[in-house]
Amino acid sequence: MQRKRIAYLGQGLFTILSAFLMGYLLDYAQLTSISYSAQMVFKDNFAVYLVTVVVLLIVYWGLYGLTNHFFVSTTIFYIFFGIYGLADHLKVQYRSEPILPSDLMFLGNIRELLSMIKLGLIVWVVAIILVLVALCFVLEKQYSKNFLHFKPIPRVLLVLLMVLGLGSFYTSNREGSFNHAILNKAGYSDFAANINWSANSNGPLLTFLSNMHIDVMDKPVNYSKTTMQRIVTKYRNEADEINQNRPNNNLRKQTLIFILSESFSDPSRVPNIKMNQEVIPNIKKIKQDNTSGLMMSSSYGGGTANIEYMTLTGLAYNQFSKSLNSPFTQLVIKQKHPLNIANSFKTTAAIHPYYGNFYDRDTVYQKFGMQTFRNINTSGKLGLHYTATADGGQYISDDSAYKEALWQINQKKGGQFINLVTMQNHMPYTTNYAGNQFKATGKGAGKNLQQVANFAKGLSMTDETTQNFLDEIDKISKPITIVWYGDHLPGIYDGNKMSQYNVQQHTTDYFVYSNRYALEHNYGTKKLSDATKVTDPNGFIPLALRQMKQQVTPYYALLTQVEEDVPAMARNSVGGNESLYVNNSEKQVSTNKLNKKQKRIIHDYRLVQYDLTAGKGYSRNIINK
Template identity: 25%
Template sequence: MRFKQSKWHLSFKYIIWVIFPLFLNFLVEYLQRETILETWRWIQTKPYTFMVGYGIISLVFIGFYFLTARTWSATLITGSLFLVGALINYFKMELRGDAFVPWDLRLGKELSNIMEHISIEFTPQMMGGILFVSLFFIGTLFLKEKKISWRARLVGLSVSLISFMVGFYTLFMNKTNMNALGIYEINWDQVRNYNYNGFLVGFMVNTKNIIIMEPNGYSKESVENLLNSVNVTSENNVKPNIIMIMNESFWDPTKLEGVTFSEDPLPTINKLRKEAVSGWLLTQQYGGNTANTEFEVLTGDGMMFLPNGAMAYPQYVKEEYPSLASFLKEEGYTTVGIHSYQKWFWNRDEVYPALGFEKFVSDEDFNDPEIRGNYISDEETIKKLIEEYEKAKAESDAPFFGFTVTMENHAPYDDKTYPSRNISASAEGASEEVNLMLDNYVQGVKDADNALKQVIAYFEKVKEPTIVVMFGDHLPMLGNDYKVYKELGYIPEGEWSAEHYLDMYTTPFVAWNNYALKKEDMGVINAHYLAPKVLSSMQVELPRYFDYLLEMSKTIPAYSNYVYVDGEGKAQLEAPEEIKNKKQQHWLLQYDKMFGKKYSKGLLYQK
C-alpha cells in the first residue's frame, strides 16, 4: 500500500531528502569514532567540515535520484555506498592501523584475497548503522512518486554532477579555501587525516592526490644537471651472481622487551652481523603492502613521494620501467624473479617483465611443495631459487640475478598457523592471545633464518663470486591495532615519538659474499638505498641513478613520511630545510622517470 499523492506526502519526501544525508553523514563519522559523544565533539569543533561531508552525500543522493527516478533506490544506493566505505575504513583502521584510501579501490583481487584471512566481527554501532539505512529504505518504499521525464532527469543529473565537480575543484583543489573551512591536508599520516578531517572529507582530500603534480623546477636541464653531477663508481668491476631475498614480515622479535625465547630465533642473522654487512631498512610499510618495499629496493624510487597508501605496481608500472633488473639484464645477467604465491598478486605477472626480469616463477611452478603455516615454506622457496640458478648456469655462463619473495611467515599468527612448533616465545604477564601470536610468529622467523643458512651453505661451495642479501619487507601485523606491540610496551597508546616510528618501520637486512667478506654495520638506511649501498660495498658497478642515491645517502641516511634519521643516527620527526631540498631533488628525478617527459632516459641507468 502506498501513500496518496498529497502535500504531506511531498513534504515527507523532501524531509527525507534533507534528513537522510544528514543522519548518514553522522553515521559515517560515528562508525569511525565509535561513540556518539566523541562524534558530537568532533562536529562541534569541525562544523564546516561536517557540512562539507553533508554536501557530498546530498549531491550523490540527488544524482542517484535523478538517475533512477526513485527515492527508495537513491536511499538504498547512497546508504549502501557510504556505509560500506565507512565499514571498510573501520576494519582497515582496526586491522592495519591505516585508513581506506581511494587507490585501495584498484586492488580488486588482492583485496578479496586479503579479506579471506581476516576475521570480521560486527559491533553494535555497525548493526545500528545497517538498521538505520534499512529503516529509511523501508520508509521510502511507501512513497508514490510521479514519473519524471527523461529531459528533467538528465537536467537534474547534470546539475548534480556539475555541482559536485565545481565544488571539488573550488574546495579540494584550492588549499586556501580548504584551510578557511578548517580542512587541512595531512597526507603523511592517513589516520590523523581521517580523525581530523573526518572520513568523507579525508577521502576527498586523498582523491585530489591521485593527480600527481609536477615538482617545482622540473626541466630537461635540471634533470641532466643532477645526473651529471654524480661521481660515478667506475673502479668497481666485479660481476657476481646477485641473490636478493625479501622475506615476508621478517623482523627481529628479540627487540621486544620482556620476551623469553627457548632458543635464539636468529642464529644465522646474528652470525652475519658479526662478520658481514648488516643494518636496518627503513620502509614506508607496516603489516602489509609488501610490493611497495619491493618496488623501492628494485628501482631506487621512494614511496614517500607518492600518495600515502598508494600501491606502485598496480597503479604506476604499466610499461617498461628501469630497475636494477633491467640494468643487470643489459650487463649480460640472467634475471629471474621468484614469488611463492599467485602470480597475479600485485600485478607481478605484468610488472616483472616490465622491470626487466626475463623469467618469473610463481606458486604454480612449484611441484607439490611443502606448506608451512598457510603458504609455501621458505625452505621450498630456497630450493626453487637454487633450482633456477642451476638451470640458468646449465644454459649460460652469464652471471645470475635472482630476486626472491617468500610467503611462509605471512599473517595471521594464530593456533592454525603452526600447530607444532620447535621454538617458543613467551612474555610474562601477557595475555594468552599475545603469547600465541608470538609463538607462531617466532617459528616463522626461525624458519626464515634457517632458509638463509641453507642459501649461504650452497653458495659457499660455488666458485663464482656471489652476493646474498636478505631483508624484511615490513614488521608483522601482530594483532589488531598493534596489540602485541602495545601490550608489551614497545609502543605507547598515544602519540608516537620519532624513535617509535623508527621502531615500527625498520626491518633487518644482512648481505654476505663469498669473495670479499668484511664486517660493516650500515645502521639505518632507506629501502631505496639498499642495492646501491650493498652492491657498491662489494665492488659491483652501479648505474648512474644508483650512484646518485649513494651520494645522497651520505647526506640523508634515512627518511620517510614519518621520521628522518640524521648522520649520527638520531631520529627526528621533522627534517631540516636543506634535507627537504635534497629530497625534492630525488623526487624531481623520480617524477621524470615515472610521470614526466623522461629526459633522464639513457642517462639514468647508464654506467
C-alpha cells in the same frame, strides 16, 4: 494525497538524517572513539562534517534516481557505506592509514582480500547484508506504492548531480578550483605530511575523494635540462672516483638476489613486548657475521609493494607526492621503461608465491623487464615448482619459496637477477601452529598477544629455512650476493602509540650475504660496517654493489652518496614532517639539522627522481650508463 505528502516528507527527513548518521559513523570508523568522533564532528570540524553530509546526501538521492525505489536505494546506501566504513576501520587498525583511491585495485582480488580477514567478521557482515536485503524486499513489496517515484528527467538530473558532485573532487587539490575553494572555506585541513591526520580531521570520505587526482611529485627548484646535464656530469665524475677502488666492471657476471621476507621484523625489538625465548637465533648470527643492520620502512602493517618499489628502483617513497600511495599501480604501469636494477642484467626473474595481479605485479614486472614471473596464477613452463605451505599455515612456505629461487639460480650458468617476495608470514596471524613454543607478554600488543606468538612461530620457521638456503647457496660455484630484508612490522602491536615509538615500529631487519665462491674470487665482501647500521630500501642497490665490489654508473654513484652520507629516510606516519630521517644511532633527525652537504645531495636526488618519474626525462638515457 495527504498520506503521500506525509510519506514524501518522511522520506526527505529520513535521507537527511541518514546522511548525518552515516557521516558520523564514518568518522567513528576512522577514529574508533565515540568522544573523539563527537569532538571532531560537532566541535572542531563541523563545517567539514557538513560537506561530508552534503556529499552523502547527493549520493543517496543519486541512488534513488538510479533505482527509482526508496527502499532499494536506502539498502544500497547503508550496505555500501557500511562496508566502506568497516574497510577503513580495518585499514587504519592494521596500517594506520585510511582507504584511498589506489586501494580500489584490490577489488579485482576480493577473494584473496577476504582470506586475510577473520572468518567470524565475514559471517557477521554477510548475515547483516542478508537481513537488510530481506527487509528491503518486504518493505518494498508492502509500502513502495506510497513512496515517491520520479519521472525520467528528474531521475537523470539526480544521477547527473551525483556524478558531477563526486567528479568535481578530481580538481579539489588544484588552486582556484570550485571544490578547492569550498573545502578551504569549510576548514578542510590538508596535512601534506600525514594522510591519516587528514582523514582524522576531515573524515575518511572527503580524504578519499580529495585524493582521486594523482600528482606524482612536486617539481624541485631549478629543474631544467641544463641542471640535469650538470648533475649527470657531476655523478659521472663521482662514479669514476668510486670505480677506482672497485675491481668488477660487469654486473652480468654475478647473480644478485633480492629477497623480501614478508613482515619479517624481530619482535624482541618492539617496545613493551617480551618473548619467552629467542625467536630468530640463526638470522641474528647471520647478521652478526655479515653486512647487516636495520631498515627504515615507510609502512606499518602493509604496503609491501611500496617497499619493493624502492628496493628495485632506488627511488624514495617519501619524496613522492602524498597523493601517490602506490607507485606500482599509480606510476609504473604508465611508464615505458622505468629505470630499475633489472636493467643491468641479461637474465631476470621474479618469484612471488601468491597471486600475480596483486599490486599489478604481473604488469609492473613486465615494465621492469623481468623475463619470467612465477606465481600461483602461472602454469606450464612458468608454473611454481614448490607450493607446500608451512606447518598448517595458509600461505606457501618460505622453504618452498627458497627452493623455487634455488631452481631459478640453477637454470643459468652465468649471472642473473632474481627478485623473490615471500608470503609465509603475511597477515592474518590467527594460525595456531602445532607445537608453538613461543609466548608473548607485555602491553605492546594490546589484546593481540596470541597473534604475536603465532607470528613468532612463523619467524622461527623462516629463521631455520633461511639458514638452510644460505648453506645451499654456499655450495654453488658462481658468485652470488643476496639482499635479504623484512618489509614492515605486522599491524598487531596495538598497545604501542605510534607517536611514541615511530622509529622502533618502522625498523625491520636486513642483511647482505655473499656466498663462498664470491668471497673466494673477489666478487663479494664478508662484512661492511660503514653506513650500514640503519639504511632504507632505496639504499639496497648501492649497498649491494659495494658488497659485490662492482663499479657504478652515475645513477648508482648518486645512490651511493645518498646511502652513505644521508640519514635513512622513510615516509613519515606521525608528526608534521613529511620525511622521517633516522641516523645510525636510530634517532630521528629533523630536516633543519641536516648539514649543507646532505641537503645538497638530497636536492640532487629529488631532481633525478622527478626527472625519471614526473619530469621530462632529460637524464633517462644517460644517467645509468
